[in-house]
Amino acid sequence: MRVVVWISEDTWEACVDQARSVVPEDAEVTLVHVAPSDVEDLASSGGARLLGRHPPPPPGPPLRAIADEEAQALLEEALNRLGRSARTEARRGKIEREVLDACAGADMLVLARDGEVRLGPRSLGPRTRFALDHAPCQVLLVWPEQPPGLETVPLPPYLR
């Protein structure tokens, strides 16, 4: 069994914890992190977006290096928390597409809700929603915190 665990900054602990308790011992686990390359481009190529400006690049490590370093550190922390052998994979690009790509040939994707803390469709952000809707495998959808109660489901007007 091949299992992909999507490691994202805000919700990775819950995914790793669920993977540890639900995924069988003999499963082949891959921890995947995706860095959104568009945000980094927006931040680093600002001068190119200003008409006629050609500012010299500021010294210091390029943003790509910072993003790569943080991704590796996060994956290592996740691996430690998982407490068993697993592959780690740091990807860059459009987040939801890269996650799907990583799921090719996998049997299960573990991902977390990243939206509002209440029951309902808004508990999923657009990227998580896309991955959930298009995943080519079984999906384990995790609440990053204690799941909210049924009272968070809004009642239709005639029942209020």
Place this chain on the structure above:
Amino acid sequence: MSEVVALVVLAACLAAAVARPRWAPDWGVAAGGAVVLVAVGILSSADARAALRQLGPTVGFLAALLVLADGCRRAGMFEALGAGMALGSRGRPARLLGMVFLAAAGTTAVLSLDATVVLLTPIVFATAARLRTNARPHVYACTHLANSASLLLPVSNLTNLLAFRASGLSFARFGGLMALPWLVALAIEWLVLRRSFAADLQRSAARSTRTVERPQLPAFALAVVALTLAGFVLSSLIGIAPVWVATAGAVVIVARERPAPKQLVLAAEPTFLVFVLGLGVVVRAASQHGLSSAVDSVLPHGTGLPALLVVGVVSAVVANLLNNLPATLIILPVATASGTGAVLAMLVGVNVGPNLTYVGSLATLLWRRIVHAHDEETDVAEFTRLGLLTVPASLIACTLALWLALQVV
């Protein structure tokens, strides 16, 4: 015939600035175009000289501001801002966004939009990455505020510098009139970003294991910036032009930081200064040959609220079609004839308007260049949605605030 030639040269300048071909640098095309227009007699050399005389002090002012901002970078001001934002956020993304707003609004207002885009935004990305939180809301905030927070002072945007000289306002009065529109623009950006990224910002704490370092305050650079700002405000009372205050600030920070001569020249972006001068002459030629009367027929001539709103909207549209620098050069002479209110309403349009599209100008051309450069997809839809939520609302609310300020201040 002259009309066509002048417009073709103007289009060539803008195309070179957007497409950036190696064989035709934008500053070369602008300078060459200006020379050609004078050589073939479309623009008289006296008019070209008048345009250069008019733009010269503004370009010098711009150079001083660029050197001042570069000196602040050398003094470590932006690293200190990054560390300050990380510390102030206490690991909470919503608080970090608040810190980013303060830093971006302040940097843009005092050191110009160039400083926010080129120097602050990378630091904000790095700060969010080190805090292990989604950098998207914070980088988008910087990108948006570079435009919308550039309403406040004459030094916040090159468009303001151009309009400041033409309007004849004092530095303090300019800031006084634009303070309310600036605050309104910030409030709208805050509400929209806070709502759009509510889920990303609600997470309780980023979990970076790194300890946040206390920022080393660059006291000298901060003092220079504060004194320069005070000098700007007092300039009309003392009776010296603000350009000399900016020059003094730049000289003091250069004397302290001592960049290598080559670095100093590069920091002033000489090619950009040549581009602005060349473009100014080319626009003068195009204005004389029909462009000005075309703008004149579109722009209303009153100073009432409806007229100001139309000026703002037209300016925003032109800024999105052509970029805000040529838009300002084209609209400014017509707006100046209608008075201070129209000039400032134009600034609302050209400064806030560019947030509407991802690139703020010549959308497809520049867009294709950026996509080709990185060969990766960018979430244009999300960025455009934020623009649609903020720009129309800001245009109307800021112009309304400007109209109120004009009645009171």
